[in-house]
Amino acid sequence: xxxxxxxxxxxxxxxxxxxxxxxxxxxxxxxxxxxxxxxxxxxxxxxxxxxxxxxxxxxxxxxxxxxxxxxxxxxxxxxxxxxxxxxxxxxxxxxxxxxxxxxxxxxxxxxxxxxxxxxxxxxxxxxxxxxxxxxxxxxxxxxxxxxxxxxxxxxxxxxxxxxxxxxxxxxxxxxxxxxxxxxxxxxxxxxxxxxxxxxxxxxxxxxxxxxxxxxxxxxxxxxxxxxxxxxxxxxxxxxxxxxxxxxxxxxxxxxxxxxxxxxxxxxxxxxxxxxxxxxxxxxxxxxxxxxxxxxx
Numbered sequence: 117x118x119x120x121x122x123x124x125x126x127x128x129x130x131x132x133x134x135x136x137x138x139x140x141x142x143x144x145x146x147x148x149x150x151x152x153x154x155x156x157x158x159x160x161x162x163x164x165x166x167x168x169x170x171x172x173x174x175x176x177x178x179x180x181x182x183x184x185x186x187x188x189x190x191x192x193x194x195x196x197x198x199x200x201x202x203x204x205x206x207x208x209x210x211x212x213x214x215x216x217x218x219x220x221x222x223x224x225x226x227x228x229x230x231x232x233x234x235x236x237x238x239x240x241x242x243x244x245x246x247x248x249x250x251x252x253x254x255x256x257x258x259x260x261x262x263x264x265x266x267x268x269x270x271x272x273x274x275x276x277x278x279x280x281x282x283x284x285x286x287x288x289x290x291x292x293x294x295x296x297x298x299x300x301x302x303x304x305x306x307x308x309x310x311x312x313x314x315x316x317x318x319x320x321x322x323x324x325x326x327x328x329x330x331x332x333x334x335x336x337x338x339x340x341x342x343x344x345x346x347x348x349x350x351x352x353x354x355x356x357x358x359x360x361x362x363x364x365x366x367x368x369x370x371x372x373x374x375x376x377x378x379x380x381x382x383x384x385x386x387x388x389x390x391x392x393x394x395x396x397x398x399x400x401x402x403x404x405x406x407x408x409x410x411x412x
Contacts, residue, residue, distance in 0.1 A: 134163060141167025152176060152410040154403070157188045169194035174410045178403065180219060180320035181346040182353055184208050197406050201320055201399075202353060215406060218399035219324045226328070228309030236303050237295040239274045239310065246377060247311035248277045255317065257365050258336055259283055262315065264370035266294060269377065276307055313381050315373075318351035318362075327359055327394065332380050332387035335360045336368070358390030 141163040145153070153168040155161040155177045168175050178199040179188045189208075192198055198209050199217040206214045234241060246269065250258045259279045262269075266288075269275060274293040279285075281298045288294060300307060308329055316322055318337040326333045335354060337347035354360040361380050363373065380387065 137163030138166050138170075142170050143167075145171045145173060152407055154178070154407060155188075155191060156180065157185050157191070159187050162187050162190050165191040165194050176403070176406055178217070178219075179205055179209075181205075182320075182349040183344075183346055185344065185346065199403055199406070201324065202350075204353075215402070216397060217402035217406070218397035219321060220400040220403060221325060221328050223400075225305045225308055225325055228305030228307070230306075230309045233303075233306035233308075233310035236306055237274070237276050237310070239276075239293070239295070243274050243293070244272070244312040244381060245310045246273045246275050246381075247307055247314050248275065248279075249314065249316040249322070250278065250280055250283075255280065255336075256283065258315065258317075259285075261368065261370050261373050263288065265374040265377075266291070268374050270294060273377070273381075276311070278307075312384065313377065315377070318347035318354070320346075320350055323350060323354055323360070324396075324399075327354075327391055327396065330388050330391045332384040333360050334373075334376055334380055335362050336365050337362070339364070339366060357394065359387060359394070 145164070145167045150168070150173055153164065153173055153175045155165050155175065157177065157179065165175050165177065174196040175191070175194055176197045176199065177188055177191050177195045179185070180201055182202045182205055184192070184205065192209050192213070195213060197215055198213045199215050200206060200209075201219045203216055206216070237245075239245060248258065248262050259277070262275065262277060263285065266275065270291075270293045276295045276297070278297045278300050284296045284298055288296065297303070308331065311331060314326055314331050314333040316326070316333060316335060318335040323333070323335065335351040337351040340348070351360065351362045355362045361376055363376055
């Protein structure tokens with residue numbers, strides 16, 4: 117069952133499905149006897165967390181965003197430790213449980229090759245690169261804005277565009293200085309390596325990767341029409357810290373986006389210096405310390 121913040125007919129039946137999931141989780145956890153349960157949130161995690169707690173298994177949860185989601189708000193009551201990305205998130209939880217760990221960063225993103233990235237895109241080395249990402253499913257709004265801005269942008273930049281499954285525009289294939297991908301995986305570290313500036317949503321995992329890579333960025337968070345507003349809080353924090361420029365999709369057009377790209381690129385040294393000054397925990401190492409503490 118899913119935990120919803122909006123009206124849906126399934127809200128009347130899903131609580132019973134959640135209860136069923138809790139008892140199923142209790143039985144599975146009792147059978148496999150883990151030493152610890154680690155949860156990143158999401159509605160499917162709640163029955164497992166509660167089922168683990170019922171079995172006396174230590175539970176560690178991780179809240180990626182500045183404000184906790186509903187699943188982690190519920191799970192917090194059953195958690196032994198609560199890991200957070202943003203120091204200010206501590207106020208939402210019981211103080212004695214909270215550990216400021218930061219977020220786990222994929223080591224692979226640090227191993228990109230500049231020449232490989234240029235080769236993948238067919239780009240030249242003496243022209244800056246803007247990388248556009250719309251989240252895991254892409255963003256039609258961001259896709260539309262960036263494509264409208266291409267005639268002006270391509271005079272000064274090359275653009276690599278991760279536009280989401282089914283969102284490649286065949287009419288733009290082969291356009292010099294513009295490379296589209298539905299989705300990237302192994303290519304991503306190499307694309308990050310050639311990027312001088314990123315345009316992205318404001319999911320916590322992505323923006324902390326930009327921070328680690330010291331990549332100037334423009335964040336266009338999901339609006340409250342499409343989310344609970346967590347990306348807006350994430351983005352505003354990064355802008356306040358001097359890491360990012362924030363644009364809100366309901367207030368922008370192609371000209372405004374284009375101007376922001378030039379502004380951030382021309383001021384990139386300021387953003388990079390702010391990111392260099394920020395000391396963040398090694399999320400992977402800190403979380404592993406907590407997990408392995410229960411392995412003794």
